[in-house]
Amino acid sequence: MNKYETIIVIDSLLKGEEIESIVSKFQRFISDNGGEIEIVDQWGKKRLAYEIKKRQYGYYVLIRFDAPGNIVKQLEREYRLNESILRYKVLKLEVQALKALARINASREKAAEAAEKPIQALEPEKTEPAVQESADAEPTVEADEEETPAETAENNPETEKESKEA
Numbered sequence: 001m002n003k004y005e006t007i008i009v010i011d012s013l014l015k016g017e018e019i020e021s022i023v024s025k026f027q028r029f030i031s032d033n034g035g036e037i038e039i040v041d042q043w044g045k046k047r048l049a050y051e052i053k054k055r056q057y058g059y060y061v062l063i064r065f066d067a068p069g070n071i072v073k074q075l076e077r078e079y080r081l082n083e084s085i086l087r088y089k090v091l092k093l094e095v096q097a098l099k100a101l102a103r104i105n106a107s108r109e110k111a112a113e114a115a116e117k118p119i120q121a122l123e124p125e126k127t128e129p130a131v132q133e134s135a136d137a138e139p140t141v142e143a144d145e146e147e148t149p150a151e152t153a154e155n156n157p158e159t160e161k162e163s164k165e166a
Contacts, residue, residue: 001036001066002092006075009058009087012045019059022084026063029078035067052086064093 008026010019027037043060052058072090079088093101 005064006090008061011084012057035065038064
């Protein structure tokens, strides 16, 4: 069995129940002819790029299914016979498309798992208690103080080489 994908553009002037009955009719057709439906994605009412049968809007439906090769011709015939179908397209999914779908599904599953995990409250970091200095102790010098250029030259051996060469 091959994996197929079909997109149907249904007349948007139909009522919601009529659109649902058309979609379920094609789902039954695929199932009755040896196919197995994987996903039905109803994209909804969208504006068409150009008018089709004097219509500016269409209701888009994507159906992905596994089926034997002979079903495509019969399915396209059913689409042509239905006057409510403005456009249709049936595609056989290639190996590259299947790999891309598998990656997309895996990333969606990871996102769903991440969304389901409860957010754990961050625990405050454990720090050592501060040590108080006595009044007799000398203040400590911070390491952030800037060195003067003379101190930098004394500490950096490369600057000494440069000054000797000049």
